[in-house]
Amino acid sequence: MIFDLNFPPTLLAMTGLLFGAVIGSFLNVVIIRLPEILRSEWTNEAKLFLGMESENNQQLSLASPRSRCPDCGTQLKALHNIPILSYCFLRGRCSNCRRLISIQYPLIELLSAFVTAYILTVHGISEKALFSLIFTYSLIALAVIDMREKILPDQITLALVWVGLIASLWGYWSHPTSAIIGASLGYLSLWSVMHIFKGFTGKEGMGYGDFKLNAAIGAWLGWQSVPTVILVSSFLGAIIGLCAIVIFGRDRHSPFAFGPYLCLAGWVAMEWGDQLNYLFSYLSP
Numbered sequence: 001m002i003f004d005l006n007f008p009p010t011l012l013a014m015t016g017l018l019f020g021a022v023i024g025s026f027l028n029v030v031i032i033r034l035p036e037i038l039r040s041e042w043t044n045e046a047k048l049f050l051g052m053e054s055e056n057n058q059q060l061s062l063a064s065p066r067s068r069c070p071d072c073g074t075q076l077k078a079l080h081n082i083p084i085l086s087y088c089f090l091r092g093r094c095s096n097c098r099r100l101i102s103i104q105y106p107l108i109e110l111l112s113a114f115v116t117a118y119i120l121t122v123h124g125i126s127e128k129a130l131f132s133l134i135f136t137y138s139l140i141a142l143a144v145i146d147m148r149e150k151i152l153p154d155q156i157t158l159a160l161v162w163v164g165l166i167a168s169l170w171g172y173w174s175h176p177t178s179a180i181i182g183a184s185l186g187y188l189s190l191w192s193v194m195h196i197f198k199g200f201t202g203k204e205g206m207g208y209g210d211f212k213l214n215a216a217i218g219a220w221l222g223w224q225s226v227p228t229v230i231l232v233s234s235f236l237g238a239i240i241g242l243c244a245i246v247i248f249g250r251d252r253h254s255p256f257a258f259g260p261y262l263c264l265a266g267w268v269a270m271e272w273g274d275q276l277n278y279l280f281s282y283l284s285p
């Protein structure tokens, strides 16, 4: 272990809240910008393939252009970039055109702040906390991107697979053998489910992004966690999907994103995997 510093829990919680809110603010940028960047790249590639002229007039990246109001185009002032607080100062509206700002921004910042505080208080300032945070932030970004756009970008899912395999060298959640089998089993299990489902119904119930995300979870947590994660995510997906159809009258034929449930189940399995296994062993005959 390279670093494992002991700090009082209150200090860790406060540091976690502040640091997490700032990262949450960055996650919002990733959630909004990454799909935009990908769409513009795909459009240009398609145009190039069709021999059409591509219009590369605006270079979009995570850093530029600076954040602006989607309605009136006013650039955000430095003061308006303070996580959570700026949303409260502005009372949830653009300072220029008074358009409502999406509640997603402060919610992601709050979520990120609280999970960071939780992870730092439980694991301290340690390598395990660092790996937990990388996994957690990636899952938050993936879950929200999938909810909004119904895509799980390779830029995050595949990077998570490789980082998970590296993390297994420390053996916090899995050892290399278990991580390699976990990555393969994670991918192949959902791939098989999708092909069997497609064989029966002719429809694709899941996308390749879900397989890659499950491969990443398998790499991080080891093959033993793959059945648990699939079971918990399917259970959550079925319950919440059913509620959405029955209570909110959602069209049952419209596509629904499975990624957020995988992310939630993966996170729960990372933090409370032992308790989950205990629960399952208790429930099984």
Ligand SMILES: [Zn+2]
Residues within 6 Å of the ligand: 069, 070, 071, 072, 073, 074, 094, 095, 096, 097, 098, 099
């Ligand atoms: Zn505005």
